[in-house]
Every structure is written in C-alpha cells, then in structure tokens.
Amino acid sequence: MERDFIRSRLLPLATSAAARGLADDAAVWTPPLGRDLVFTHDVLACGVHYLAGDPPGDIAWKLLAVNLSDLAAMGATPAGVLLGLGLSTAEDDVWRAGFTEGLGRALRHFGVALWGGDTVSGLAAAALGLTAVGAVAPDRALGRAGAQPGDDIWVSGTIGDAGLGLAMAQGAAPADTFLLNRFRRPQPRLALGSALAGIATAAMDVSDGLLIDADRLARASSVALPIDVAAIPLSSAAAARGDDLPARVRAATAGDDYELLFTAPPALAAAVAALAAPTRTPLTRIGRVTPGLGVSAWHAGADVTPARLGWEH
Amino acid sequence: MERDFIRSRLLPLATSAAARGLADDAAVWTPPLGRDLVFTHDVLACGVHYLAGDPPGDIAWKLLAVNLSDLAAMGATPAGVLLGLGLSTAEDDVWRAGFTEGLGRALRHFGVALWGGDTVSGLAAAALGLTAVGAVAPDRALGRAGAQPGDDIWVSGTIGDAGLGLAMAQGAAPADTFLLNRFRRPQPRLALGSALAGIATAAMDVSDGLLIDADRLARASSVALPIDVAAIPLSSAAAARGDDLPARVRAATAGDDYELLFTAPPALAAAVAALAAPTRTPLTRIGRVTPGLGVSAWHAGADVTPARLGWEH
Structure with missing residues (x-):
C-alpha cells in the first residue's frame, strides 16, 4: 500500500518544515525575500529514459540531477522538490528501497529538500516525475535568447x-x-x-x-x-x-x-x-x-x- | 514528435510571462511579496484514476481540479502549474487535441497560468502529473492538525x-x-x-x-x-x-x-x-x-x- 511506502521510505527524507511531515494536502514554503523563483518538471520513463535493470539508486539520482540541471541552466539555486512516482509491479520493495536510498543521497548531496508529491501504483510501466523549485536574483535568470554575434x-x-x-x-x-x-x-x-x-x-x-x-x-x-x-x-x-x-x-x-x-x-x-x-x-x-x-x-x-x-x- | 505537440497545443496555453514561451529550460516567476507558497503534485494514471475511454477534456479538467482542490484545502489561491505528461500511443492527435482544449478551458476557468513541464511519449499507458503552486497569507495555511474537542x-x-x-x-x-x-x-x-x-x-x-x-x-x-x-x-x-x-x-x-x-x-x-x-x-x-x-x-x-x-x- 502506498501509504506504508510513503511513511516508511519517503517521510524520513521529507525533513524540512515545508513538507509538514507529508501529513497535509500540500507543502508550504516561505520564499526568500526579493528573489525570483524558477520551476522545472522533467519525467523519466522506464524503457524510454532508463532501462528496467538500471540500479534504482542511480535512477533516483538522475531524476533529481536532470531537473537540477535545468535550474542550473537558468542560474538558479535549488530549494525543494516534489515527486510524482507512477510505479508498476516491477518496482517491488527492493527497488523502492534502492530508489529512496539513492534519492536521499542525492537530496543531501545537492542540499535540496523533499517537499511532497504523489505516489501511485498499478501502472503498466514506471513513469517518474519530479518538480524542482529554485531561486535566482531578480531579473538575473539566464535563458536561451540573448546570444549576440561576437560572443x-x-x-x-x-x-x-x-x-x-x-x-x-x-x-x-x-x-x-x-x-x-x-x-x-x-x-x-x-x-x-x-x-x-x-x-x-x-x-x-x-x-x-x-x-x-x-x-x-x-x-x-x-x-x-x-x-x-x-x-x-x-x-x-x-x-x-x-x-x-x-x-x-x-x-x-x-x-x-x-x-x-x-x-x-x-x-x-x-x-x-x-x-x-x-x-x-x-x-x-x-x-x-x-x-x-x-x-x-x-x-x-x-x-x-x-x-x-x-x-x- | 513532442516538440510539435508542445508548439502547436501547449504553447498557446502558456501565455504568462513566467512560461517564457516554453523556450527555456525552466519557468521564472516573481512571487507575491509577503506570501507563503503552497505546492502540490498529483498524478492521474490511465486505468487507475480514469478510464481509457473517458473524454480527454474531462481528464484534463480533473487533473487540474484535483490539484487545485489540494491548494483549496490549504487556504491557498492558485498561481501556476507545471504539467508532466507521460503518454502512450493510445493518446493520439485527437486525444491530445481534446486534452489540451479541456486543459485550456480549465486554466481559464480557474484563472491559473501554465508555466511549463515535460511531455514524454512511448509509455505503456498514460500517467499524467501536475504540479500546482499557490499563495497564502503568512502562517495562515490550513492543515489537518488543529481540530479541537468542541469544534x-x-x-x-x-x-x-x-x-x-x-x-x-x-x-x-x-x-x-x-x-x-x-x-x-x-x-x-x-x-x-x-x-x-x-x-x-x-x-x-x-x-x-x-x-x-x-x-x-x-x-x-x-x-x-x-x-x-x-x-x-x-x-x-x-x-x-x-x-x-x-x-x-x-x-x-x-x-x-x-x-x-x-x-x-x-x-x-x-x-x-x-x-x-x-x-x-x-x-x-x-x-x-x-x-x-x-x-x-x-x-x-x-x-x-x-x-x-x-x-x-
């Protein structure tokens, strides 16, 4: 049951006050004063972006890292993430343990908080989404437009x-x-x-x-x-x-x-x-x-x- | 190709400045001064939360509505959303047109901006994630804890x-x-x-x-x-x-x-x-x-x- 998985595996990672012990309908965060916020959401699908046999801890790392890379590209410093885990029967307890251990390592490595999200099972194949939220000085966000001849x-x-x-x-x-x-x-x-x-x-x-x-x-x-x-x-x-x-x-x-x-x-x-x-x-x-x-x-x-x-x- | 779908179907919905024309790696938003922010992410999976034959416009409405309901439960006013669309071959052009039309109607109805997200195809069955971001007066967010005997x-x-x-x-x-x-x-x-x-x-x-x-x-x-x-x-x-x-x-x-x-x-x-x-x-x-x-x-x-x-x- 997903409630047990959330309590035993994800709750220990959701240590920030914003996560509210994963007990409420949503996370609450006081943004830093005078900063713009940067949002990105990437999905990794089993069989498309990673292979079913890949180490689950590495999949978790990559799921976080590819989203943080989008924040880096905008010049933003990450603050928190929300997970959207769509799982199939292939993601058994061993997989889930490896995934959440790897996720915890990655969150600590990058200094990012787990704020919340959703876990659903019964999918035909796993689809793992993550939303990352970061902050940047006002009007300092980088973008793809702006390159000038001579640069x-x-x-x-x-x-x-x-x-x-x-x-x-x-x-x-x-x-x-x-x-x-x-x-x-x-x-x-x-x-x-x-x-x-x-x-x-x-x-x-x-x-x-x-x-x-x-x-x-x-x-x-x-x-x-x-x-x-x-x-x-x-x-x-x-x-x-x-x-x-x-x-x-x-x-x-x-x-x-x-x-x-x-x-x-x-x-x-x-x-x-x-x-x-x-x-x-x-x-x-x-x-x-x-x-x-x-x-x-x-x-x-x-x-x-x-x-x-x-x-x- | 997802790039064409994003350009033809999602870009017309992403009219807010924060979305940056879906041209950058992430969205950038200046939060309202002196407000706490509220974040939620729910996933609807085909065959689990909705049926393959359900009208795609209604699926889009529900995907947005269930997330906004989480914001409502916290006392928050919604600002923007990010989509995480994992699609299979069953979600053909007709389905996608119906889904994005319904999404546009729902976004306008609730006055919410589409900020960005990710679309991937090749899944065995669709899994649709959405992150909703809202704002609430500081320390006024509602929660599940706090009910008192006599209330x-x-x-x-x-x-x-x-x-x-x-x-x-x-x-x-x-x-x-x-x-x-x-x-x-x-x-x-x-x-x-x-x-x-x-x-x-x-x-x-x-x-x-x-x-x-x-x-x-x-x-x-x-x-x-x-x-x-x-x-x-x-x-x-x-x-x-x-x-x-x-x-x-x-x-x-x-x-x-x-x-x-x-x-x-x-x-x-x-x-x-x-x-x-x-x-x-x-x-x-x-x-x-x-x-x-x-x-x-x-x-x-x-x-x-x-x-x-x-x-x-």
Missing part, C-alpha cells in the same frame, strides 16, 4: 562521456566506471550556473546533444553558432576510445551530458575563465557567435555538420 | 455525487448529467478555502471518501470525529437514487467529492455560515469534535461505522 561560445566539463557510458550500460562496450557514472550520475553545474547569472548572455544545459542543443540556443537567440569540433572538450577516458573526427561528432550528438552551454562577450572571457577554479568546472571556448541562424560544426576549415544533431523528443 | 465539523457542498457518477461512467447505472459532471469535472472549493484561512482549525479536501478522510484529519489532530450520517448533505439527484442509511454510508465512503471537510470553534459558526453566500458553497455541520481518536459514523444513536471507510491508496 564567445563556451561549454563546461567534457562532452560525450555519457554517450559512451550508455553504450556500456547496454552491454555494447566494456564498462568503465568513470564513463558509466557520467551516464548514470550526472552532476548538474549548479555552482557554475549561479555564477554565470549576470555574465552569460544566453545559457542552457546539454541534454539531447551538444549540436542539437546549440541549434536550439542559436534559434532562440536568432544567431548562428559555428562550433569548432576540434575544441570540443573530451575526457581522457573518452579520448582514449577515439579522438578522431567521427568520434568527436559522435560525442557532440550523444546527449545526456548535463553540461552548460553558454555565450558571453569576449570582454568577459577572463571573468568566465576565472569561474573555473571556484566552481571546480573546466570551461572551454568552442566557437564564436556569428550573424545567421542555427548551429554548424567545423573542422579544419570545412563544414562537417552531421545530418543528425542529437536526440529529438 | 464543529463542517463539510462543503454535497457528498456522494461523484460515486454515483462513477457508476454511470462505468455503465453500471443510467446516466445523469449532473452526477456524471460531479465525477468528471469536480469544482475545487478555492473561494471557500481561501476564506477559511484564519477561521478553520483544521481542513482537508475529501478525495478518498468522507469517512476515511475524516479519519485522517482526526488522527492528524489527535481527536475523534463522530459524524452524524443523517446530517451528511446529499444532492437532490443523489437523494432521489437513495436516501436510506445504506445509501448515505455509500455516499460517505464513495470519494472523488473534492469538497472541503473542516473544523471550526462553535463561537465562529455564524462566521462560517456567512461564508456560504459569497463563496456560493453550501455548508453543513455534520458533527462535533470530541476527545478520542479517529472517525466514527452515527445514526439514531447507534454506531454505524462501516468496516470500509473509503479508498485506500
């Missing part, structure tokens, strides 16, 4: 690791812990996103592939984003598995990176670079915004834009 | 209509438009809930059955709620189908009423009764809180508490 194009961290990790999770390649973790336990760039408010002209997180997401940012800003494929940052683990042009295009279209793609005026390049150390986030310039519309990929002076830019949903 | 027990509207409507929707009884609508298009008691802040000692919405929900309120408040079965308000349409003790117990355990159950000191009974006209909500006293723990049902001096109090989830 530098930046990306955080490394690109393509999660795509290689996915192939490993599917058994298509020998497992590597670093790359598997990049797929299963993404790290939303919260500190960087928060620091970019007031610096970046446009920002978004890379979830469907660097190129397709860059195309979305370009179209939202009505500019062109030519990407220097040779500049795309690869981890040493990824580079060891291929560093040629096809491998780099695969990385740039693989998705699930949860890195931040952003633009900033060249005059602020030193200010951007100075954020790498305090936010512990590698930052790489991968191109410069031009007039035009949409993304393109360039290598040794040639347009190498692939037909498929990433994942379409 | 009057009140309920809004009429009880049991939706249970009869469900039987009609399932083809188990001849259809009646009023009762079917009470099941398919519940009316959250937002005006009443807002007016009860500062008057009611405890409140919740009746979703699983008057008796089981009264039991929850009683236990959250550590009191007893003896309900006078003869006093439970029935609509004339429901009473015409049975007004004897078994029919009244069925009504009190049927659920899906989305009425408000609340307690208030007898000294405020006139103030409560005076809310009926401005909120256009019938209000009925159905008992008085006593020391003890849990709900009981009484008729002609006899304890008639049924074994099954309502829906357990």
Whole structure:
C-alpha cells in the first residue's frame, strides 16, 4: 500500500518544515525575500529514459540531477522538490528501497529538500516525475535568447562521456566506471550556473546533444553558432576510445551530458575563465557567435555538420 | 514528435510571462511579496484514476481540479502549474487535441497560468502529473492538525455525487448529467478555502471518501470525529437514487467529492455560515469534535461505522 511506502521510505527524507511531515494536502514554503523563483518538471520513463535493470539508486539520482540541471541552466539555486512516482509491479520493495536510498543521497548531496508529491501504483510501466523549485536574483535568470554575434561560445566539463557510458550500460562496450557514472550520475553545474547569472548572455544545459542543443540556443537567440569540433572538450577516458573526427561528432550528438552551454562577450572571457577554479568546472571556448541562424560544426576549415544533431523528443 | 505537440497545443496555453514561451529550460516567476507558497503534485494514471475511454477534456479538467482542490484545502489561491505528461500511443492527435482544449478551458476557468513541464511519449499507458503552486497569507495555511474537542465539523457542498457518477461512467447505472459532471469535472472549493484561512482549525479536501478522510484529519489532530450520517448533505439527484442509511454510508465512503471537510470553534459558526453566500458553497455541520481518536459514523444513536471507510491508496 502506498501509504506504508510513503511513511516508511519517503517521510524520513521529507525533513524540512515545508513538507509538514507529508501529513497535509500540500507543502508550504516561505520564499526568500526579493528573489525570483524558477520551476522545472522533467519525467523519466522506464524503457524510454532508463532501462528496467538500471540500479534504482542511480535512477533516483538522475531524476533529481536532470531537473537540477535545468535550474542550473537558468542560474538558479535549488530549494525543494516534489515527486510524482507512477510505479508498476516491477518496482517491488527492493527497488523502492534502492530508489529512496539513492534519492536521499542525492537530496543531501545537492542540499535540496523533499517537499511532497504523489505516489501511485498499478501502472503498466514506471513513469517518474519530479518538480524542482529554485531561486535566482531578480531579473538575473539566464535563458536561451540573448546570444549576440561576437560572443564567445563556451561549454563546461567534457562532452560525450555519457554517450559512451550508455553504450556500456547496454552491454555494447566494456564498462568503465568513470564513463558509466557520467551516464548514470550526472552532476548538474549548479555552482557554475549561479555564477554565470549576470555574465552569460544566453545559457542552457546539454541534454539531447551538444549540436542539437546549440541549434536550439542559436534559434532562440536568432544567431548562428559555428562550433569548432576540434575544441570540443573530451575526457581522457573518452579520448582514449577515439579522438578522431567521427568520434568527436559522435560525442557532440550523444546527449545526456548535463553540461552548460553558454555565450558571453569576449570582454568577459577572463571573468568566465576565472569561474573555473571556484566552481571546480573546466570551461572551454568552442566557437564564436556569428550573424545567421542555427548551429554548424567545423573542422579544419570545412563544414562537417552531421545530418543528425542529437536526440529529438 | 513532442516538440510539435508542445508548439502547436501547449504553447498557446502558456501565455504568462513566467512560461517564457516554453523556450527555456525552466519557468521564472516573481512571487507575491509577503506570501507563503503552497505546492502540490498529483498524478492521474490511465486505468487507475480514469478510464481509457473517458473524454480527454474531462481528464484534463480533473487533473487540474484535483490539484487545485489540494491548494483549496490549504487556504491557498492558485498561481501556476507545471504539467508532466507521460503518454502512450493510445493518446493520439485527437486525444491530445481534446486534452489540451479541456486543459485550456480549465486554466481559464480557474484563472491559473501554465508555466511549463515535460511531455514524454512511448509509455505503456498514460500517467499524467501536475504540479500546482499557490499563495497564502503568512502562517495562515490550513492543515489537518488543529481540530479541537468542541469544534464543529463542517463539510462543503454535497457528498456522494461523484460515486454515483462513477457508476454511470462505468455503465453500471443510467446516466445523469449532473452526477456524471460531479465525477468528471469536480469544482475545487478555492473561494471557500481561501476564506477559511484564519477561521478553520483544521481542513482537508475529501478525495478518498468522507469517512476515511475524516479519519485522517482526526488522527492528524489527535481527536475523534463522530459524524452524524443523517446530517451528511446529499444532492437532490443523489437523494432521489437513495436516501436510506445504506445509501448515505455509500455516499460517505464513495470519494472523488473534492469538497472541503473542516473544523471550526462553535463561537465562529455564524462566521462560517456567512461564508456560504459569497463563496456560493453550501455548508453543513455534520458533527462535533470530541476527545478520542479517529472517525466514527452515527445514526439514531447507534454506531454505524462501516468496516470500509473509503479508498485506500
């Protein structure tokens, strides 16, 4: 019965006053004075976004992380979340224990409160929703529109690791812990996103592939984003598995990176670079915004834009 | 493709500035100054909470209404919502058009903004989540704890209509438009809930059955709620189908009423009764809180508490 699951597994995680011991019809939260609030809701479906055999603790981590990555892309600091768990008979007690343990670890890791939500069972397959709420200084929220010709194009961290990790999770390649973790336990760039408010002209997180997401940012800003494929940052683990042009295009279209793609005026390049150390986030310039519309990929002076830019949903 | 569905069907509904044209990773909203915020998230699953053949516009209405009912129970005024639509192949273009038309009608009816969310397809069966955000005066949010011995027990509207409507929707009884609508298009008691802040000692919405929900309120408040079965308000349409003790117990355990159950000191009974006209909500006293723990049902001096109090989830 869901009431027992909520009491035994979710209530211990809902320690904030806002959650009211999960005893009321809704959560109540006093927002910080003089801040804008940022809201996002993402759904992970079994068989679509994760595999039935994936470790449930990692699914919980990813469910939280992909939503926090949306907050990071807006420059917001997370405060609380609501869960919408649609479960099937496949999510038995062992799965539920693993899921809630992983969720608790992730909530503590990111300093986020569980405020409430809903759990229903009897679905044909699990669908896991999460709403994340964060705060940002007034009128400082980042967005996809705002990139200007002449701006530098930046990306955080490394690109393509999660795509290689996915192939490993599917058994298509020998497992590597670093790359598997990049797929299963993404790290939303919260500190960087928060620091970019007031610096970046446009920002978004890379979830469907660097190129397709860059195309979305370009179209939202009505500019062109030519990407220097040779500049795309690869981890040493990824580079060891291929560093040629096809491998780099695969990385740039693989998705699930949860890195931040952003633009900033060249005059602020030193200010951007100075954020790498305090936010512990590698930052790489991968191109410069031009007039035009949409993304393109360039290598040794040639347009190498692939037909498929990433994942379409 | 979900991008086309979002652009053609959901974007026209997302007219508030907070939604940012659904073009960013998250919504941004400036909360009203000096208000607490209230958050709820409920999921409706196909085959569990509604039937595959139900009119999609009514499903959308109900998805919004059940969440707004949670806000009403807390005394909050709704501001915006986020959708988490998990769809299967059964939710084709015709279904989606009906769903979004019904959602638009409901959003306009209740004066609520669509801020954002997520749509995923490829599920085995639909699971529809919605997060509702509202505001309430500081420290005025209602809750289930707080009922005191001696308080009057009140309920809004009429009880049991939706249970009869469900039987009609399932083809188990001849259809009646009023009762079917009470099941398919519940009316959250937002005006009443807002007016009860500062008057009611405890409140919740009746979703699983008057008796089981009264039991929850009683236990959250550590009191007893003896309900006078003869006093439970029935609509004339429901009473015409049975007004004897078994029919009244069925009504009190049927659920899906989305009425408000609340307690208030007898000294405020006139103030409560005076809310009926401005909120256009019938209000009925159905008992008085006593020391003890849990709900009981009484008729002609006899304890008639049924074994099954309502829906357990």
